[in-house]
Amino acid sequence: MADVDFHLECIDCGARYDPNQVIYTCSRCSGLLSVEYNFSSLPEDLDQTWKKRTLSVWRYRELLPIGRIENKVSLGEGGTSLNECLRLSEEIGLKNLYVKNEGENPTGSFKDRGMTVGVTKAVELGMTKVACASTGNTSASLAAYAARAGIECIVLIPSGKVAFGKLTQAIIHGAKVIQIRGNFDEALRIVRKICHSHPIYLLNSLNPFRLEGQKTAAFEIRDQLDGRIPNKIVVPVGNAGNISALWKGFVELRELGLTDKAPQMIGIQAEGAAPIADSLKKKLRRVRFVDNPETVATAIRIGSPVNWKKAVRAVKESQGLVEKVSDAEILEAQKLLAQQEGLFVEPASAASIAGLIKLTRMGVIGKDELVVCILTGHGLKDPNIILRRCPRPIEVEASEDAVINVIMPEEKQAVKIAGS
Ligand SMILES: Cc1ncc(COP(=O)(O)O)c(C=O)c1O
Ligand SMILES: [Zn+2]
Numbered sequence: 001m002a003d004v005d006f007h008l009e010c011i012d013c014g015a016r017y018d019p020n021q022v023i024y025t026c027s028r029c030s031g032l033l034s035v036e037y038n039f040s041s042l043p044e045d046l047d048q049t050w051k052k053r054t055l056s057v058w059r060y061r062e063l064l065p066i067g068r069i070e071n072k073v074s075l076g077e078g079g080t081s082l083n084e085c086l087r088l089s090e091e092i093g094l095k096n097l098y099v100k101n102e103g104e105n106p107t108g109s110f111k112d113r114g115m116t117v118g119v120t121k122a123v124e125l126g127m128t129k130v131a132c133a134s135t136g137n138t139s140a141s142l143a144a145y146a147a148r149a150g151i152e153c154i155v156l157i158p159s160g161k162v163a164f165g166k167l168t169q170a171i172i173h174g175a176k177v178i179q180i181r182g183n184f185d186e187a188l189r190i191v192r193k194i195c196h197s198h199p200i201y202l203l204n205s206l207n208p209f210r211l212e213g214q215k216t217a218a219f220e221i222r223d224q225l226d227g228r229i230p231n232k233i234v235v236p237v238g239n240a241g242n243i244s245a246l247w248k249g250f251v252e253l254r255e256l257g258l259t260d261k262a263p264q265m266i267g268i269q270a271e272g273a274a275p276i277a278d279s280l281k282k283k284l285r286r287v288r289f290v291d292n293p294e295t296v297a298t299a300i301r302i303g304s305p306v307n308w309k310k311a312v313r314a315v316k317e318s319q320g321l322v323e324k325v326s327d328a329e330i331l332e333a334q335k336l337l338a339q340q341e342g343l344f345v346e347p348a349s350a351a352s353i354a355g356l357i358k359l360t361r362m363g364v365i366g367k368d369e370l371v372v373c374i375l376t377g378h379g380l381k382d383p384n385i386i387l388r389r390c391p392r393p394i395e396v397e398a399s400e401d402a403v404i405n406v407i408m409p410e411e412k413q414a415v416k417i418a419g420s
Helices: 045-049 058-061 086-092 111-124 137-149 166-173 182-195 208-214 216-224 239-255 275-281 308-317 326-342 349-359 384-387 400-407 411-417
Strands: 006-010 031-038 080-082 096-101 129-133 152-158 176-179 230-234 262-270 321-325 370-375
Touching: 006 137, 031 208, 045 058, 045 216, 058 111, 058 216, 080 216, 086 096, 086 326, 086 349, 111 129, 111 137, 111 208, 129 137, 129 182, 137 152, 152 166, 152 182, 166 176, 176 182, 176 216, 208 216, 216 239, 216 370, 230 239, 230 349, 239 262, 262 275, 262 308, 262 349, 275 308, 275 321, 275 411, 308 321, 321 326, 321 349, 326 349, 349 370
Parallel strands: 096 370, 129 152, 152 176, 230 262, 230 370, 262 321
Antiparallel strands: 006 031, 080 096
């Protein structure tokens, strides 16, 4: 018997599905699916039960759609730090700014929260092959969790557009890595078709079980802020799964009576890949996809976000918004965060900081508001971008003099004058 009572539900027509069925979208209307729980079956003292466990994805197991906790495929995901940013706050004129450093996850991105649940589900369903399309982090994470579970992993990536670190992760974990001559959106279209017609389990964020793992970042934020709920959550948006997952987490906390507040969800896209930001600004009823997305933040180089409907609902229900930032703003924010706060994130993650700066300047984010930015992935995944932009180290002779000359050239001059 399952520890938790849940089912799958179409977000458009409400059709219900057995969660032990391999299904990704509604077979009646093709709508996205969501995992829904029977809250009345949950223990009353949920909050106390959670507090006794270490901060991690599985602390919140009562709200995770897994048959038995013993089945979990885990690498110690979640429990990432929430850092108050005093120097950055001062720089941009805020008073209560925190960043959730998801780069601390086992493979260096928030994707691990989803994959621990998604791969556990794959094993429960008896699947022996898993697959995804990826801009990099999903493939790194899926490859690691598949290795942990002892199952086969296939990943499709856009040729030449995946950061070096992420590619090496997928390779070392033994995934079958296939580069396609096309972009992420095309890779996803292909892998969806293959998983539909073969016994291979799809683990893109279209898979509702993955988003269940990702929602735990919302639960952790509340716990780390001693029960407070931020006024604003700022998160980079690509395929739009994470913003939807975080919002689901906050909604569940409210439905469970663990808070009466909810944050405004603020999504940030890169200018060259901003279908949701552009469509919302134009007040379109459907998101108009972008054919050739382009940005230095390769993780969010996505033109046709599959979860757009969930994301738009999250933004509207929370009275939030989606903004876009330029590549130059992203790279500037990456440097600022690294040099003011000691946090090195990849460009896609820095998009949330770039968005934060832009929206604070515009007055959309108020000085006194409690703001949490999600830093989605570690900077070491994409070192090439830094080496291309920042000055290389200075090379000198192996002598004390030569080094002093570089670190304090004025002093050397002064010593010379004094001795002459
Ligand atoms: C580092 C990073 N940030 C943000 C995102 C965007 O997340 P989502 O596709 O769920 O919107 C991704 C997705 O690959 C990512 O790897
Ligand atoms: Zn439906």
